[in-house]
Structure formats: C-alpha cells, structure tokens
Amino acid sequence: MSNGDDEPAEAAEEADAADQADTDEPEATTPTLPDEATEESLTEYLDEIETALEDAGTEAALDDVEALLDDAEDALAGADLPEPDEDDEDADDPRGDLEDRIAELREGLEDARGPYAEDVVEAIEASVSTLEDTEWTAEGHEDAADAVEAFVDAAAEAVDDGVDADAIETDPDAADGENVDDDDTDAGDTDDEGGADGGAGADDEAGTDDDGVAVLVAALDAVAAGIADAELDPDEDAETLADLLAATDALEEGLEDAEEWDDLETHEQLRAQGYYDVLGHYKDYPVEWAALKEHEAQGNVDMILLALDSLQSDFMERHCLEAFERMGKRGKTEASLEELLGRAGKRDRFAIRILGKMAAEEAVETLLEYVDEDSNPQLQKATFKALGEIGDGDAVGPLAEKLAMENDHVRPLAARALGLIGDTRAIDPLADAIAEDDSDDVRAAAGWALRQIGTREALEAVAEYADERSFVVQTEAEKARAALDAAATPA
Known part of the structure; x- marks a missing residue:
C-alpha cells in the first residue's frame, strides 16, 4: 500500500520518462542543398523536400518548402547534366526528369496550402454572379432563396463572431413588402372578368424576381464582408474555412438545381416532342448529349435538328453537326439540307464538309461560288473536297482551272477532287499537271x-x-502500270 509520499516521486518518474521519449524521437532535419549538383544528389535533395512537404503542418512550413524548391530549381539550372540523345526517343533525360519532379512537388505544395478566406469570398462572388445573370422561374427563385438562406445559416454557425444570420435579410418577399401599402389597394381596380387590371400577376412575379434577387445578393455580400473582416488564419482556422467552403459548394449546387426560365422552356419543348424518350440508362452528361447519341444511332434526323435549334450552346451545336457528319448520306433529308445549305451560304466550312459527306448535289450551285475564293484557302479546301465527294460533273471545269492557281497547298485538293468526280474531261488537265507542275x-x-x-x-x-x-509520283506511276498490266492479262 503506497502512502502520500510516494505520489510526488511517481509523478517525477513519469515526467522523466516523457522527457526521455521526446529525446529518443528523431528530430526533423532540414534538407541540405548538395555541394555538387548531380542527378543523384539532386534526386536525394528532392526526396528530402518531399518528406518536408509531407511533414509541413503550417503555412510557414510550406513557405520553407517553397524556398527549398526554389533552391533546387536554381541548382538544377546550373548543373552539368548529360543531354539526351536526340536520335533516341527512349534515351534518358536527367534534366527533364528532375524538372518534372520539381513541378510535381510544386503542385503538391499548392494543394497543401489553404484553404484561405479569399477562396471562400471568391466562391460567394461566383454565386452572386449566378444569381444576377440567371432568369429564374417562380419555383426556381424560391429554391435559390432557400439555398442562400441555408448558406447564411451555415456561415453564421462557422463564423459566429463575424456573420450574424439574424441581421441578414434572406426573404425575397421583404423587398416587395417595403414597396406595397395595403391601404393603397383599390378593390375597384379589378376588371369585369375578376382579374387585376394590366395583368398585375405577371408584373408582380417579375418584380419579385428582380427585387428578390437584389435581397439575396445583398445577403451574400454581407456574408462575404463578414468573412473578410473575420481575418481567418489558414492554420488556426483551417476547420472553419473548410466548413465555409463546404457551405459554398452546397450553395452552388442549390443554385444549379434551381429552375431557370430558359431551362424550363427548352426542356419542356424537348420532352413534349419525345427527345428524351430514347434514354434508358446513360453515362454521358449532359442528358441532351446522351439522347443525341441515341438519335444519331437510330437515324432520327428530326430530333437532331430539334436539338440543334433548341439547345443554344456551342457544345451541343458542335455535337449535333458532328453527328450529321458521321451519318453522311443517312442524315440527308429535306430539313437537314435546308439547315446546312443556310450555313454553307454563310461560308461555314463545317457545314460545307457535311454537305460533301452527304453527297448533296443540291449544294453544288452554292459551292461553285467559292471555287475562286483564292484569298480564303481554307474555304477553298473544304469546297474542293466537298465537290469531289458530291461528284457532280458541273464542277469539273472550275476545278480544272484551279490546277493552275498559285497556292501549292490548294492545288493538290483540286486534283484529288477531280479524281473523286471521275469525269474523263479531267484527264488532259490532270496529265498537264503531272507533266508540268513544279510541286511534287x-x-x-x-x-x-x-x-x-x-x-x-x-x-x-x-x-x-x-x-x-x-x-511519290513514281509510286502513283507504278500503281497505274500495275493496273494496266492487270487489264492486259487474260483472266
């Protein structure tokens, strides 16, 4: 049985043991720049920096790692390292490998920093832009307001001394309440049909949207100001900053999910016309793209045109046109021709290319107008190839004349187009070209x-x-000789 005198002694022994444990722990060492910068010494130095980066727990420590990387970069710049053999693609490149390693460590350094209060404020400002630049439906406006209110509450909980949720107005109706006086309401303003004069319902909804957005924007601005004033430290307040960024992510998702007028009108139109009916399980996003692929596979030209007309985005426009290009003749209908000819009439090279894949004879008249566009060689290239693929004899004369044009890069396409058309009237001008042209x-x-x-x-x-x-000329000649010999040999 121990008495009270034993307790101080036991406490002293425990303290000594703790001190001994601390002494036994290896101290972290600072990487030392090698005296001689070789591939091996720099690799070891970067290994030490990587360890220092893994152990860094503060912004100050990360600053030290950044300084070490700067030293490593300077040492590498002055190092006398073997150069790779340019003729050997698999040759070692010590300098390049070390540069890649430093770049990788710098990326890891940036990933380890923060988060910072500025990151949170920047995310809030992005949401403000979304609120201001979007035309919301009534339901979407309510959802956006809910998302902002939830964010304000989350920010107040995270920064209780910088954001006061009770002092921040998030109710969009508050804006209308300040501008409406019940005493001024005149029951006699209703018409015989029982509705408000002038379609007040529509005006009220529009007013709620404009004024209500201003309330939500003011709420987010107030939170951003409170966070900036709180002077959150990336080390001491790392958990708070992480919570705030999680809240901004939730805010962004809430605004993305809220309904916009444009979304509603477009999606309803597509849904009503069966655009989404082809979808079962799909992997591609957005769903409009997934449906587009199915319509391409099934040859649903009208649905592709519907998407091209309804979905006003560069992304979907490109994919709709690429679908027509892949479909080729399968995509040729009266409606698709009208669309593509309209674009081709505006010198759209993509549309011209598609008309060639469709072998659209209806495009020849338009394309012939571009044959002499010598100042626009890219337009000529697309035109010549399309005319060749269409194969209309009316193009032989104009294309044959271009065999004498100055552009060495366009003349071969004129020749190839004549070959695709296959008209014997092109034999003489092509024979002259192979005999006299300066370009092989x-x-x-x-x-x-x-x-x-x-x-x-x-x-x-x-x-x-x-x-x-x-x-290259000899190769074509040998193939022609072989074809002649084959034709002369009896079966």
Missing part, C-alpha cells in the same frame, strides 16, 4: 486522280512516270 505533291495528287478515273488513257498518262525521280 500536286503531281502525285494528279497521278492519284488519274488512277481514280481509271480509263486506259488516264492510266497511261501516269504510267510513263514509273522512272520518275520523285518517289
């Missing part, structure tokens, strides 16, 4: 085109260049 690319394209035409005359015009110095 143009000559090879002319040879290819003559092979596509495929008559004996066309093949002979190419085959005579089998001993040509240019490999």
Whole structure:
C-alpha cells in the first residue's frame, strides 16, 4: 500500500520518462542543398523536400518548402547534366526528369496550402454572379432563396463572431413588402372578368424576381464582408474555412438545381416532342448529349435538328453537326439540307464538309461560288473536297482551272477532287499537271486522280512516270502500270 509520499516521486518518474521519449524521437532535419549538383544528389535533395512537404503542418512550413524548391530549381539550372540523345526517343533525360519532379512537388505544395478566406469570398462572388445573370422561374427563385438562406445559416454557425444570420435579410418577399401599402389597394381596380387590371400577376412575379434577387445578393455580400473582416488564419482556422467552403459548394449546387426560365422552356419543348424518350440508362452528361447519341444511332434526323435549334450552346451545336457528319448520306433529308445549305451560304466550312459527306448535289450551285475564293484557302479546301465527294460533273471545269492557281497547298485538293468526280474531261488537265507542275505533291495528287478515273488513257498518262525521280509520283506511276498490266492479262 503506497502512502502520500510516494505520489510526488511517481509523478517525477513519469515526467522523466516523457522527457526521455521526446529525446529518443528523431528530430526533423532540414534538407541540405548538395555541394555538387548531380542527378543523384539532386534526386536525394528532392526526396528530402518531399518528406518536408509531407511533414509541413503550417503555412510557414510550406513557405520553407517553397524556398527549398526554389533552391533546387536554381541548382538544377546550373548543373552539368548529360543531354539526351536526340536520335533516341527512349534515351534518358536527367534534366527533364528532375524538372518534372520539381513541378510535381510544386503542385503538391499548392494543394497543401489553404484553404484561405479569399477562396471562400471568391466562391460567394461566383454565386452572386449566378444569381444576377440567371432568369429564374417562380419555383426556381424560391429554391435559390432557400439555398442562400441555408448558406447564411451555415456561415453564421462557422463564423459566429463575424456573420450574424439574424441581421441578414434572406426573404425575397421583404423587398416587395417595403414597396406595397395595403391601404393603397383599390378593390375597384379589378376588371369585369375578376382579374387585376394590366395583368398585375405577371408584373408582380417579375418584380419579385428582380427585387428578390437584389435581397439575396445583398445577403451574400454581407456574408462575404463578414468573412473578410473575420481575418481567418489558414492554420488556426483551417476547420472553419473548410466548413465555409463546404457551405459554398452546397450553395452552388442549390443554385444549379434551381429552375431557370430558359431551362424550363427548352426542356419542356424537348420532352413534349419525345427527345428524351430514347434514354434508358446513360453515362454521358449532359442528358441532351446522351439522347443525341441515341438519335444519331437510330437515324432520327428530326430530333437532331430539334436539338440543334433548341439547345443554344456551342457544345451541343458542335455535337449535333458532328453527328450529321458521321451519318453522311443517312442524315440527308429535306430539313437537314435546308439547315446546312443556310450555313454553307454563310461560308461555314463545317457545314460545307457535311454537305460533301452527304453527297448533296443540291449544294453544288452554292459551292461553285467559292471555287475562286483564292484569298480564303481554307474555304477553298473544304469546297474542293466537298465537290469531289458530291461528284457532280458541273464542277469539273472550275476545278480544272484551279490546277493552275498559285497556292501549292490548294492545288493538290483540286486534283484529288477531280479524281473523286471521275469525269474523263479531267484527264488532259490532270496529265498537264503531272507533266508540268513544279510541286511534287500536286503531281502525285494528279497521278492519284488519274488512277481514280481509271480509263486506259488516264492510266497511261501516269504510267510513263514509273522512272520518275520523285518517289511519290513514281509510286502513283507504278500503281497505274500495275493496273494496266492487270487489264492486259487474260483472266
């Protein structure tokens, strides 16, 4: 049985043991910059910095890690490291590997910092922009107000000495209440049908939206100001800042889920016309894109046009047009032609390309107008290829004349377009091109085109260049010679 005199002794022994344990723990060492910057020494130095980054628990410690990375970068810049063999794609690149390692550590450093009060304020400002830039439905406005109110309450709970929820107005109706005097209401203002004169209901809803948004924006501004004034420290108040960022995420989600007028009108139109009926389980987002893929697979041209007309976004426009390009002739209808011809009439190269894939003869008249657009070679390239794919003989003369144009990059496309059309009237101008053009690319394209035409005359015009110095021209000539030999050999 111990007496009271033993207790001080036991306490002293426990303290000594704790001191001994602290002494036994290895102290964290500061990475030391190597005297000689070699691949091995810099790698070891970066390993030490990585350990320091993992152990850093404060912004000051992270600042120290950043300084160490700066030193490592300076040392690497002055290091005499072997250069990789440019002819060997698999050769080691010590400098590049170390630069990548430093960049990776810097990314880890940035990820470890914060969060900061500025991050929270920036997120609040983004939500303010969403509120101001969006036209809400009545139901959506209520949902947005609920999201703001929940955020204000969460912010007040996190920063109880900086945000006073009771002092911040979040009720959108409060704005209307300040402007409406019940005593001024005149029951005689109703018309014979029992409705308010002038459609007051619609005006009231619009007023509630405008004034109510101002109330919500003021509430968020008040919270942002309170957070800024609270001077939250990223180390001491890390938990509070994390809670605030979680609250801003919830606010953003609430605003995203709230109903907008544009969303309602567009989605209702699409739903009423069966646009979403093809969807079962889907993985792609947004759902409009998922439905678009199904309509493309099923050849539902009208639904793709509906999406193109209704969903006014660059994202969906691009995917609708790409769907038509992949569908090619399957996507050709009177309605789709009208849409694409309208775009082609405005020099839209994407639409021109699609009309070629559709082999749309209806586009030839429009496309021929662009053949002589020498100042717009990109438009010419799209036009020539489309005309070749359409294959209309009316394009032979205009395209043949472009074999003499100055642009070396466009002439080959004129030659190839003539080959795709396959009209024998192109044999002479193509033969002249392979004989006289200064560009081997143009000559090879002319040879290819003559092979596509495929008559004996066309093949002979190419085959005579089998001993040509240019490999690409020689290749076309050898293929033409082989075709002639095959035709001459009895079956």
